């Protein structure tokens with residue numbers, strides 16, 4: 001079978017081509033290429049979607065993390081507790097700001113940060129806790145929010161992979177991912193669940209002061225034109241991306257449903273296959289399936305990958321080297337023995353094609369190839 005892709009953006013965009021062209025045409029006509037009315041409207045629409053009061057659009061998801069950390073004043077001498085089983089950005093920005101990334105291991109079922117170990121890692125230098133809602137499922141926000149309250153340490157949710165996921169708290173109330181912590185950050189990189197056609201990101205918060213600080217930092221630390229009160233950065237969303245995101249945000253609920261349907265089909269086709277483990281769902285989070293990630297015995301993972309590749313089936317390994325083992329962070333001296341689950345996961349995970357256009361026929365082909373291999 002031809003044309004199976006990890007992500008099929010061309011197929012997705014073809015179905016909404018008229019809407020996209022109309023949106024891009026509006027930007028061409030107004031000439032508001034950086035910031036401007038489309039960016040403003042998108043921020044309002046995303047605020048409405050997430051139920052968060054403030055949305056600060058910015059250049060990408062990495063910047064969003066950096067802006068959030070700068071708004072908390074994180075710098076040299078500070079510690080930030082997070083997970084190394086993530087895309088590099090989450091850990092990188094902590095190091096970039098001169099602070100120490102304090103990495104803890106993950107819960108093997110959800111691949112997200114282990115809340116018990118988070119509490120154990122707290123010191124008087126801890127300035128933030130950064131859970132990552134990996135693959136589309138949220139970290140244990142009930143436990144983390146309790147730890148945050150008890151120790152008075154803010155949470156920044158790295159929500160680059162789980163926009164639209166929801167958490168049910170102990171009272172039964174649902175919360176959108178990214179809105180439980182003091183700050184939430186996200187990315188609109190094209191392959192993310194809400195992606196644009198270039199780079200984009202945002203910080204969300206309910207807190208007025210944090211919102212003002214983030215806005216100022218993202219705009220060169222400027223209070224009014226050419227008055228720079230703090231050292232900031234240059235991080236903006238452009239008009240074209242915002243116009244595209246406004247269109248795609250309208251379709252996001254449908255896109256999430258399509259991913260969840262595809263995940264159910266994979267579950268059904270793979271549940272009885274020996275030697276692989278299908279993704280576990282946690283109790284309180286919905287799963288928006290940024291990735292459909294199975295576990296395969298470490299000794300066979302790479303050969304399964306090769307086999308699938310030979311059948312024209314792409315796969316991904318997210319992530320092959322956890323943060324604690326990255327050369328860039330060697331100076332922090334992480335002890336490998338403390339990251340048993342992250343290391344296991346790194347050698348066992350295999351992400352299968354997952355996107356809004358994936359159909360049953362393609363999935364049968366993929367799952368048959370897996371069957372034959374095992």
Ligand SMILES: *Cc1c(COP(=O)(O)O)cnc(C)c1O
Nearest residue numbers: 060061062087089160161187189
């Ligand atoms: C994609 C991603 C980021 C970074 O987003 P960019 O827009 O690429 O900078 C950060 N954290 C996680 C978990 C991601 O998946």
